[in-house]
Amino acid sequence: MQYMPPEIRSGHGTARELANIKGTVAVITMDEPWRLLQETCAWAPGTVHMVTDMELETLERLDRELPACDTIVGIGGGSCCDTAKFLAWKRDCRMVLVPTIVSVDAPLTDAVGVRVNGVVKYVGKIFPREMIIDYDLIQKAPPELNRAGAGDIASIHTALHDWQLAHRHNGEAFHADVAKAARECLEELDANADEIFAVSPRGIDTIVELYRREVEFCTRIGTSRPEEGAEHIVAYNLEHLTGRHFIHGDLVGLGIFIIARLQNNDPAWAEDLMRRLGLRFTCPDASLEEIRACIKTLEDFKEEAGMFFSVLDTTPVSPDFVAETVAEIQRIRDQDAQ
Numbered sequence: 001m002q003y004m005p006p007e008i009r010s011g012h013g014t015a016r017e018l019a020n021i022k023g024t025v026a027v028i029t030m031d032e033p034w035r036l037l038q039e040t041c042a043w044a045p046g047t048v049h050m051v052t053d054m055e056l057e058t059l060e061r062l063d064r065e066l067p068a069c070d071t072i073v074g075i076g077g078g079s080c081c082d083t084a085k086f087l088a089w090k091r092d093c094r095m096v097l098v099p100t101i102v103s104v105d106a107p108l109t110d111a112v113g114v115r116v117n118g119v120v121k122y123v124g125k126i127f128p129r130e131m132i133i134d135y136d137l138i139q140k141a142p143p144e145l146n147r148a149g150a151g152d153i154a155s156i157h158t159a160l161h162d163w164q165l166a167h168r169h170n171g172e173a174f175h176a177d178v179a180k181a182a183r184e185c186l187e188e189l190d191a192n193a194d195e196i197f198a199v200s201p202r203g204i205d206t207i208v209e210l211y212r213r214e215v216e217f218c219t220r221i222g223t224s225r226p227e228e229g230a231e232h233i234v235a236y237n238l239e240h241l242t243g244r245h246f247i248h249g250d251l252v253g254l255g256i257f258i259i260a261r262l263q264n265n266d267p268a269w270a271e272d273l274m275r276r277l278g279l280r281f282t283c284p285d286a287s288l289e290e291i292r293a294c295i296k297t298l299e300d301f302k303e304e305a306g307m308f309f310s311v312l313d314t315t316p317v318s319p320d321f322v323a324e325t326v327a328e329i330q331r332i333r334d335q336d337a338q
């Protein structure tokens, strides 16, 4: 599908423009983002629907039961944006997205992430065309959620390494121009780390702009190789092992920490970058034992799940590596706790 760039209106209080939308409107949101929006602008659209879950069955029922409308407006995080995308795709109608946190790239991608019996599946094809980034609204969210948005850009560091490995060992297609564009995104992330940490307007714009570029080049070459490497295998395995859901940026941060070491790919630089971004790369919602089990089973997991080629195919995860990496995470946690 041809990439279509969104029109992004960012600024202080830009969400107030919502009240000017003509025709009938259905808002897709959740309690908390809707409450925050009402603080910024009291607005009473025709229909307001609160998202409950992302099961495909729920979404199809919602499409049947939600009244007809000219415009769907998604207000909130990933689930609200994805539900809005699903409905606008089904109904082929206008859609406006108002992310209230910049923690995931859902407001920018063409895919709709749904769940079928709890397993993530991507359906639909719709490129968001209109987006409102209201700094005041986004700054009301817990800062760590917004900082977590840097995870899927910082992952370029380890993903590019794996992509090159796959090219050399496996003959996988490699696009040098895209790799260069991805590296430039990583450099801009690095240069704006303080702003991202502060969740300043410039920090918010940086994350949105880097996501936009990442989605553009990944769509162009039809693969997420430039930003998805073995650090994501760590993320998938930890969710698989624990059966729990984590903040994606926490998981990817942990993945970058572990995989940069395994790749021998400037791990100190990666750690310093993640510190400056405020990425919680020791993944505080997982226990050390869970992290140990995750690292230990990485090779088995990538085999069973049929994961893409990565450093896990060229460098063994030795018992020493597991012990040293877990000890290091423990040390950092202890240090941060002081």
Ligand SMILES: [Zn+2]
Pocket: 152, 232, 248, 252
């Ligand atoms: Zn990701």
